Amino acid sequence: MSNRRLGVYICHCGGNISDYVDVDRIRDAIKDEPDVIETKTTMFTCSDAAQQEIVNDIKEKNLDGIVVASCSPKLHLFTFRDVAKRAGLNQYQYIQVNLREQDSWAHTDDKEGATKKGIRLLRNGIAKVRLTEPLNPIKVETVPRVLIIGAGIAGLRAAIGLSDLGIEVHIIEKSPAVGGWMIKFEKIYPHDRNGKKIVENFIAEIKKRDNIFLYTNTEIVEKSGSLGNFSIKLKTRDKDELSINVGSIIVATGFNAYQPQTGEFGYGIDNVITLPEFKELIDKSNGKIIYNNREINNIVYIYCVGSRQQPTTENANKYCSSYCCNAVIHSSILVSEINPKIHQFHLYRDIRTYGKYEILYEEACKKGSVFIEYNEANLPIIEKSDGKVKVLVKDMLTEGEELEINSDLVVLVTGMVPRENKKLIDVLKLPVGLDKFFNEIHPKLRPVETVVDGVFISGTSQSPKNSSESVASALAAAAKSASLLMKGYVELEPVVATIYPDLCSWCGLCLEVCPYDAITREKYADKEIAVVSNILCKGCGACVPVCPYDAVDLKYYTDRQVKAMIDALAQEV
Numbered sequence: 001m002s003n004r005r006l007g008v009y010i011c012h013c014g015g016n017i018s019d020y021v022d023v024d025r026i027r028d029a030i031k032d033e034p035d036v037i038e039t040k041t042t043m044f045t046c047s048d049a050a051q052q053e054i055v056n057d058i059k060e061k062n063l064d065g066i067v068v069a070s071c072s073p074k075l076h077l078f079t080f081r082d083v084a085k086r087a088g089l090n091q092y093q094y095i096q097v098n099l100r101e102q103d104s105w106a107h108t109d110d111k112e113g114a115t116k117k118g119i120r121l122l123r124n125g126i127a128k129v130r131l132t133e134p135l136n137p138i139k140v141e142t143v144p145r146v147l148i149i150g151a152g153i154a155g156l157r158a159a160i161g162l163s164d165l166g167i168e169v170h171i172i173e174k175s176p177a178v179g180g181w182m183i184k185f186e187k188i189y190p191h192d193r194n195g196k197k198i199v200e201n202f203i204a205e206i207k208k209r210d211n212i213f214l215y216t217n218t219e220i221v222e223k224s225g226s227l228g229n230f231s232i233k234l235k236t237r238d239k240d241e242l243s244i245n246v247g248s249i250i251v252a253t254g255f256n257a258y259q260p261q262t263g264e265f266g267y268g269i270d271n272v273i274t275l276p277e278f279k280e281l282i283d284k285s286n287g288k289i290i291y292n293n294r295e296i297n298n299i300v301y302i303y304c305v306g307s308r309q310q311p312t313t314e315n316a317n318k319y320c321s322s323y324c325c326n327a328v329i330h331s332s333i334l335v336s337e338i339n340p341k342i343h344q345f346h347l348y349r350d351i352r353t354y355g356k357y358e359i360l361y362e363e364a365c366k367k368g369s370v371f372i373e374y375n376e377a378n379l380p381i382i383e384k385s386d387g388k389v390k391v392l393v394k395d396m397l398t399e400g401e402e403l404e405i406n407s408d409l410v411v412l413v414t415g416m417v418p419r420e421n422k423k424l425i426d427v428l429k430l431p432v433g434l435d436k437f438f439n440e441i442h443p444k445l446r447p448v449e450t451v452v453d454g455v456f457i458s459g460t461s462q463s464p465k466n467s468s469e470s471v472a473s474a475l476a477a478a479a480k481s482a483s484l485l486m487k488g489y490v491e492l493e494p495v496v497a498t499i500y501p502d503l504c505s506w507c508g509l510c511l512e513v514c515p516y517d518a519i520t521r522e523k524y525a526d527k528e529i530a531v532v533s534n535i536l537c538k539g540c541g542a543c544v545p546v547c548p549y550d551a552v553d554l555k556y557y558t559d560r561q562v563k564a565m566i567d568a569l570a571q572e573v
Contacts, residue, residue, distance in 0.1 A: 004035040004130050007063040008122065009054060011045035011070035013100055020104040022115040029119045033126050037061055045070050051083050058087035065129040069097040069122055074445060090134035092494070092556060097125040116573040127568035131561045137491035138534050142228035143247040144168060144485045149220060149424065150252035152180025153467055154459025154474035156202040158250050159212050161478040167485060168211045170244055172218040172234060178203065180254045186283040188467060189330035190357055223427050226535045227454030228490050248454045248481040251430070251438060252474060253421055255460035258306025258317070258414040265302050265412050266382025271389050272410045275328055282334050289338060291409055296342065299335065300391045300407040301328050302380055303348040307415035310376060319435045321415025321464040326357045328413045329364045336367040344369045345405055347380050347393055373397050382410055416464040428455055429515065437463050448477040451538070453492065456480055495556040496537040497544065503551035504529040510543035510552055519543065
């Protein structure tokens with residue numbers, strides 16, 4: 001018996017839980033668990049009224065630990081931590097049990113089984129909270145300075161936003177020029193603004209400010225430290241080195257355009273070009289569209305080149321690049337403005353002019369563009385014939401009728417692919433997703449944050465985006481950085497590894513497996529032991545199982561807690 005005073009609160013979640021799990025039966029099953037003083041069920045535990053009821057119970061019944069059984073802690077972890085703090089209870093003496101995603105939603109066809117599982121999950125949470133100890137966040141002072149990697153539209157806009165807030169910014173760009181893809185184009189969708197002018201305006205704005213520093217031909221080669229105070233080493237193409245300290249890092253390294261393989265949709269045949277090449281061709285036109293010294297009168301666009309590829313394709317890009325439909329339809333409208341007599345045929349799998357961009361599709365139709373649907377089982381065939389390009393396609397809108405289109409120009413609507421960033425990944429230790437773009441923690445709740453505290457991602461380094469979406473994510477990353485740096489300090493999670501010095505006899509195994517360089521060797525009495533940096537440690541726990549002396553433990557997930565949780569799960573229901 002631990003003489004704890006625990007409260008347990010089980011949520012109906014408006015039926016999301018209670019429709020598939022008998023919450024009253026769960027309450028009755030755990031109400032007599034050792035140390036449990038209070039058990040309640042509520043319709044919405046996250047509601048203001050329910051939160052206040054928990055606060056009152058903690059104060060009036062002297063509860064020293066609470067369990068909330070509701071939805072994923074990704075949604076309401078901090079909600080109930082704040083509840084604990086408002087009641088004077090240490091926030092790390094609260095445990096959340098995921099009764100929705102891990103139980104009710106997973107077993108909608110088996111209420112009896114889901115209820116039994118719910119009882120086990122509650123016992124598991126009670127076993128853990130019984131062994132919790134008060135923990136305090138780790139406070140770190142911050143440097144009011146940000147490093148932005150990449151000087152495309154996202155990086156430049158983030159820099160201006162941070163500058164407006166009084167934060168010093170250092171932008172590095174590994175190429176000789178800034179502006180990324182945007183500097184190459186004139187009219188861009190949906191507003192017909194000139195991409196070059198947008199970049200030039202950003203650069204002019206940056207030159208006015210004395211707290212933005214821009215470096216071209218420069219890359220990051222080394223990073224140490226942690227959120228609030230990173231030590232960064234930069235190197236220029238001339239091998240000059242520069243060291244700076246920053247509080248956070250924003251990655252805005254952009255994308256590469258998909259480069260088709262020779263023979264893919266006729267690529268390599270004269271007059272078969274990619275979307276970026278076509279966009280530059282339009283921008284250079286002056287009353288006529290000329291390619292290979294011939295005026296263009298018939299154009300065929302083939303969609304989904306390099307995106308939504310078949311799984312059998314080597315290194316297939318299974319994602320939709322999202323911007324391409326809008327970009328090519330906008331380009332076709334520009335073509336109609338240059339010469340309305342040009343015939344334009346769009347061969348698509350699906351049209352994804354989402355949101356307000358549907359207007360572009362409607363306008364293209366009105367200007368004479370013809371849209372022909374193909375499917376992935378019958379891809380268009382492109383052949384060269386009598387100086388022209390012949391395109392054979394089965395039109396799904398006419399039940400598979402075979403069409404032959406003679407074209408002066410075939411445009412492969414190529415999507416975005418992630419930029420080669422191996423060196424950067426190694427330096428920053430950033431994870432990438434299955435699509436090889438940088439991965440955020442959660443697409444809805446933490447859309448620009450990464451698992452490396454203080455390192456944010458933005459723009460097309462994260463996923464395919466158009467210019468306005470890239471700017472929006474850049475400003476989100478800037479806002480996140482500013483919120484950390486402007487108050488002068490940050491609080492880090494205290495869920496970190498800890499070493500028992502009396503048990504440790506340095507073997508180095510923990511150092512080998514630590515992905516965050518958080519472990520060092522230090523002298524202790526007459527021996528050497530491992531020491532964990534609380535600031536660098538991310539609480540991944542990789543060091544715990546490899547220690548042959550059981551000298552490593554993880555706060556909030558100690559060996560005692562984990563064993564107690566396993567025993568609780570194993571109990572008969």
